């Protein structure tokens with residue numbers, strides 16, 4: 856991978872790509888999950904290693920995004936967002952710590 860292509864990917868993606876063991880396979884198709892009406896949409900999402908996922912709260916009340924031991928957002932007010940870059944393959948269950956019945960899953964492969 857050349858320096859020019861790293862620049863094209865953007866620093867954040869480039870770092871994730873370097874951290875990913877399969878550098879040539881790393882892709883940076885960032886994904887967005889919408890929070891609205893006490894629901895994560897899509898509830899289950901499959902992404903490649905190196906992907907940055909952004910949660911955007913479009914609900915009227917605050918929510919959080921928490922995956923035990925992995926990542927944790929602050930309380931997101933309406934229109935706030937939180938991003939996390941997945942550098943390790945696996946299944947990441949997460950939930951809203953304010954409303955624990957709100958759950959979702961990111962599958963990183």
Ligand SMILES: [Cu+2]
Pocket residue numbers: 893917918919951952953954957
């Ligand atoms: Cu919530």
